[in-house]
Amino acid sequence: MPYSTKGAGRNPRLLLRKVGNMTESARLEDILTQLDAGLDAALDRLMDFLRIPSISTDPAHSGDVRRAAGWLAAQLTGLGFQAQVHDTPGHPMVTARSAPGGARPLLFYGHYDVQPVDPLELWSRPPFDPAIEETNAGRVIRGRGASDDKGQLMTFIEAFRAWKAVHGSLPTDLILLFEGEEESGSPSLRPFLREHAGDLRASLAMICDTGLYADGRPAITTQLRGLVGQEVVVRGADRDLHSGSFGGLAANPIMVLAQALAALKDQDGRVTLPGFHDGVEDLPADLARDWQALNFDAAGFLSRVGLSRPVGEKGRTPLEMVWNRPTAEINGIAGGYAGDGFKTVLPAEARAKVSFRLTGTQNPEAVRVAFQDHVRRFVPADCTVEFHDHGASPASVMDISDPAFGQAKRALGQEWGRDAAFIGAGGSIPIAGDFKEILGMDSLLVGFGRDDDRIHSPNEKYDVESFAKGARSWARILTALRE
Amino acid sequence: MPYSTKGAGRNPRLLLRKVGNMTESARLEDILTQLDAGLDAALDRLMDFLRIPSISTDPAHSGDVRRAAGWLAAQLTGLGFQAQVHDTPGHPMVTARSAPGGARPLLFYGHYDVQPVDPLELWSRPPFDPAIEETNAGRVIRGRGASDDKGQLMTFIEAFRAWKAVHGSLPTDLILLFEGEEESGSPSLRPFLREHAGDLRASLAMICDTGLYADGRPAITTQLRGLVGQEVVVRGADRDLHSGSFGGLAANPIMVLAQALAALKDQDGRVTLPGFHDGVEDLPADLARDWQALNFDAAGFLSRVGLSRPVGEKGRTPLEMVWNRPTAEINGIAGGYAGDGFKTVLPAEARAKVSFRLTGTQNPEAVRVAFQDHVRRFVPADCTVEFHDHGASPASVMDISDPAFGQAKRALGQEWGRDAAFIGAGGSIPIAGDFKEILGMDSLLVGFGRDDDRIHSPNEKYDVESFAKGARSWARILTALRE
Numbered sequence: 008m009p010y011s012t013k014g015a016g017r018n019p020r021l022l023l024r025k026v027g028n029m030t031e032s033a034r035l036e037d038i039l040t041q042l043d044a045g046l047d048a049a050l051d052r053l054m055d056f057l058r059i060p061s062i063s064t065d066p067a068h069s070g071d072v073r074r075a076a077g078w079l080a081a082q083l084t085g086l087g088f089q090a091q092v093h094d095t096p097g098h099p100m101v102t103a104r105s106a107p108g109g110a111r112p113l114l115f116y117g118h119y120d121v122q123p124v125d126p127l128e129l130w131s132r133p134p135f136d137p138a139i140e141e142t143n144a145g146r147v148i149r150g151r152g153a154s155d156d157k158g159q160l161m162t163f164i165e166a167f168r169a170w171k172a173v174h175g176s177l178p179t180d181l182i183l184l185f186e187g188e189e190e191s192g193s194p195s196l197r198p199f200l201r202e203h204a205g206d207l208r209a210s211l212a213m214i215c216d217t218g219l220y221a222d223g224r225p226a227i228t229t230q231l232r233g234l235v236g237q238e239v240v241v242r243g244a245d246r247d248l249h250s251g252s253f254g255g256l257a258a259n260p261i262m263v264l265a266q267a268l269a270a271l272k273d274q275d276g277r278v279t280l281p282g283f284h285d286g287v288e289d290l291p292a293d294l295a296r297d298w299q300a301l302n303f304d305a306a307g308f309l310s311r312v313g314l315s316r317p318v319g320e321k322g323r324t325p326l327e328m329v330w331n332r333p334t335a336e337i338n339g340i341a342g343g344y345a346g347d348g349f350k351t352v353l354p355a356e357a358r359a360k361v362s363f364r365l366t367g368t369q370n371p372e373a374v375r376v377a378f379q380d381h382v383r384r385f386v387p388a389d390c391t392v393e394f395h396d397h398g399a400s401p402a403s404v405m406d407i408s409d410p411a412f413g414q415a416k417r418a419l420g421q422e423w424g425r426d427a428a429f430i431g432a433g434g435s436i437p438i439a440g441d442f443k444e445i446l447g448m449d450s451l452l453v454g455f456g457r458d459d460d461r462i463h464s465p466n467e468k469y470d471v472e473s474f475a476k477g478a479r480s481w482a483r484i485l486t487a488l489r490e
Numbered sequence: 491m492p493y494s495t496k497g498a499g500r501n502p503r504l505l506l507r508k509v510g511n512m513t514e515s516a517r518l519e520d521i522l523t524q525l526d527a528g529l530d531a532a533l534d535r536l537m538d539f540l541r542i543p544s545i546s547t548d549p550a551h552s553g554d555v556r557r558a559a560g561w562l563a564a565q566l567t568g569l570g571f572q573a574q575v576h577d578t579p580g581h582p583m584v585t586a587r588s589a590p591g592g593a594r595p596l597l598f599y600g601h602y603d604v605q606p607v608d609p610l611e612l613w614s615r616p617p618f619d620p621a622i623e624e625t626n627a628g629r630v631i632r633g634r635g636a637s638d639d640k641g642q643l644m645t646f647i648e649a650f651r652a653w654k655a656v657h658g659s660l661p662t663d664l665i666l667l668f669e670g671e672e673e674s675g676s677p678s679l680r681p682f683l684r685e686h687a688g689d690l691r692a693s694l695a696m697i698c699d700t701g702l703y704a705d706g707r708p709a710i711t712t713q714l715r716g717l718v719g720q721e722v723v724v725r726g727a728d729r730d731l732h733s734g735s736f737g738g739l740a741a742n743p744i745m746v747l748a749q750a751l752a753a754l755k756d757q758d759g760r761v762t763l764p765g766f767h768d769g770v771e772d773l774p775a776d777l778a779r780d781w782q783a784l785n786f787d788a789a790g791f792l793s794r795v796g797l798s799r800p801v802g803e804k805g806r807t808p809l810e811m812v813w814n815r816p817t818a819e820i821n822g823i824a825g826g827y828a829g830d831g832f833k834t835v836l837p838a839e840a841r842a843k844v845s846f847r848l849t850g851t852q853n854p855e856a857v858r859v860a861f862q863d864h865v866r867r868f869v870p871a872d873c874t875v876e877f878h879d880h881g882a883s884p885a886s887v888m889d890i891s892d893p894a895f896g897q898a899k900r901a902l903g904q905e906w907g908r909d910a911a912f913i914g915a916g917g918s919i920p921i922a923g924d925f926k927e928i929l930g931m932d933s934l935l936v937g938f939g940r941d942d943d944r945i946h947s948p949n950e951k952y953d954v955e956s957f958a959k960g961a962r963s964w965a966r967i968l969t970a971l972r973e
Contacts, residue, residue, distance in 0.1 A: 349843055360828065
């Protein structure tokens with residue numbers, strides 16, 4: 008529908024914006040119609056993409072990873088993007104951008120590499136011979152990468168394609184970054200971000216590598232816990248001792264370590280390190296209401312892994328425990344003889360890996376220092392302690408007062424027919440932290456995966472509904488962010 | 491020197507004993523002279539014995555083990571013992587006895603099997619081509635088994651040989667038991683003791699498989715700590731969890747285990763289990779004085795293994811800590827990911843091996859139950875705990891009011907020119923417990939090994955002084971016990 012300035016009021020700026028909105032809104036309907044009409048063709052393209060076995064962790068597939076990069080770049084070039092395949096010391100990065108001109112550059116991130124497929128015999132069909140299958144829960148796309156992350160990544164591209172079909176051109180100021188090493192530790196990512204910071208910096212990053220909330224409600228992840236990893240090694244005697252000859256006299260490094268680790272939490276499950284909670288904040292009232300409204304089924308969540316009761320910090324809701332409270336977990340421990348049978352050794356050393364999940368503005372380095380000081384207080388004069396650092400990243404807390412979050416939330420709600428939720432994540436999504444640290448931008452983490460997608464496992468699938476409504480969601484969000 | 495009854499008093503019993511003593515005493519001098527004169531021949535016999543590679547743990551040497559048994563039986567038969575080689579499901583037992591007739595049967599125990607010799611390249615000479623070597627610290631017998639236990643075992647036999655040369659016959663009521671499986675776990679020993687209990691039961695067992703006290707002072711080990719071994723497995727979720735998604739909400743079995751184990755000891759290093767100390771007794775004043783007089787060099791003892799300070803129970807001397815105080819030690823622990831790098835797993839299970847050293851009359855079964863009850867108090871509803879039992883033996887505390895202990899102590903003091911000490915041992919010597927449990931007799935644990943004998947290691951040696959004075963010691967003890 009062509010637009011008219013007839014009947015406009017006296018303020019020409021206001022008039023233009025209003026008319027613009029009406030136009031965008033009408034065009035959005037056209038884009039959504041276009042997406043629906045083109046679904047089968049879009050699925051065919053996704054199938055082509057899924058047929059490329061781009062397993063990044065397996066050197067035998069490095070040619071396939073490159074082929075997937077080339078396939079993507081060709082798709083993007085075909086849509087009018089200026090696309091490039093960049094060599095890295097590992098797998099290629101694909102970047103693309105539309106014409107400049109908008110006030111608000113947006114970066115879109117996804118990854119085109121996939122997990123290995125072992126054990127192959129557990130797959131109901133060859134993992135790289137994807138198909139649409141009818142199931143009791145609806146149509147699904149079955150194949151490796153369907154959900155993680157090729158199917159999700161293609162929701163961006165199909166939204167851009169429909170946009171172009173309706174508008175005649177791409178939205179301005181889109182920056183695309185597709186990675187080929189996400190499933191193998193992203194060794195090239197941070198150097199690449201630093202090197203190309205000038206080209207990649209945007210006002211906000213869109214990351215499509217997450218899922219719907221548990222019950223299928225659309226969600227935006229607005230906070231992620233940070234992480235500090237520490238390995239600690241306590242050493243006593245210069246050899247394993249006989250516990251008969253030395254037991255009760257010589258220091259036992261396992262006991263020293265057990266006592267230090269046990270004291271990390273008090274009886275209420277709260278971390279005891281001095282200063283640990285500096286920067287930890289209770290949830291703002293509006294987010295607390297949102298989370299409450301999620302009716303998180305903690306028992307159901309736990310029952311899927313054979314547990315039933317939240318055992319975390321006293322006085323906290325289960326969602327707070329995993330999303331908004333810092334914690335300490337022992338990830339591994341070893342010392343002495345733990346094989347079959349019994350050896351009465353008093354071991355020379357014991358080691359543990361401990362990680363802290365951080366929230367708010369907790370300082371990872373301060374937490375590391377507090378932990379080391381804490382452990383040292385338990386180490387007797389005869390023992391030594393050694394620490395190895397394994398990563399330190401602060402929590403990511405997005406600034407949801409940025410109107411983009413509210414706009415995206417409303418857009419998602421319109422598409423899915425129910426309110427979208429601002430949610431948290433207990434783990435970190437490193438790319439969000441990298442974007443913040445290196446490019447200085449927040450991320451809008453939106454995805455359409457489901458808990459039963461079997462990502463990283465045999466028989467991975469992605470619901471056709473997730474794919475179709477995912478692309479429609481991005482069309483709505485793109486439109487909303489340009490209001 | 492012939493004896494005379496002239497000048498004896500009126501009490502004929504007293505007279506006889508006095509005269510008897512004089513005779514025994516004179517004969518003892520003859521026996522000692524005989525031993526000194528026969529030292530070279532005795533060493534030649536020991537060399538023959540050492541040349542037999544009786545490695546019990548290596549099936550390739552089972553013929554050699556049998557050959558060593560036959561060699562021993564032939565020696566004993568030659569001395570007038572009734573010797574037998576008994577087949578067992580494992581290696582043979584050699585038994586022998588002299589003529590009955592004494593009021594006080596004595597059992598002598600030693601073992602004729604030896605440890606493996608790897609790594610062979612660290613030996614200064616072939617381990618089964620023994621030799622007498624001159625060293626800065628005197629003459630030594632170099633070869634596998636020189637100290638553990640063929641050299642020590644032969645101190646018995648040479649004492650019997652000299653006795654017979656002087657007296658014309660063996661002492662009455664000697665029972666000999668030589669084992670060929672001591673270095674491979676003694677699987678046949680307990681069944682054999684049970685089957686032959688009637689033939690083996692004596693008033694006291696002599697065990698020659700220990701050493702001189704640290705500074706070369708002769709010693710009798712009169713108490714050994716008992717042992718309870720427990721493996722504990724704590725299980726949480728039915729799989730390893732992602733510590734981001736579940737950390738702070740789900741039970742962490744390593745933390746559960748660490749908290750249970752850490753609480754086993756209080757800040758003073760004292761075991762906290764309720765009822766644990768039932769049966770633990772402070773050292774009698776005379777033993778305490780003896781131990782004090784040992785001037786135990788705890789710092790020196792610890793420095794040999796890279797430690798310096800006793801860290802055990804507060805208010806206890808170092809010797810008490812290892813000999814007369816019960817303790818809890820964690821012998822091994824494992825859970826989660828402890829390999830290279832870092833995995834943020836919240837593990838499904840954690841396990842530990844814990845042993846308790848017992849003293850006095852502590853009840854091993856009660857300790858086991860108290861430990862299990864203690865651990866269960868730390869296990870949240872969502873976790874399970876499983877225990878595996880690994881052995882349970884009470885402490886062995888010899889009845890040193892039995893005059894034999896004082897007699898042997900004086901005899902050793904006379905031979906070595908310095909007071910013999912009653913000492914303890916922090917570990918158990920299973921055979922002593924077996925003799926007590928199955929045959930109802932205490933053991934006189936006396937040996938002449940030294941800390942630098944390198945038993946179980948390359949270049950094992952036994953001092954010629956230990957061998958010579960060892961045989962003399964047994965001659966003195968035999969004489970003393972017949973007073």
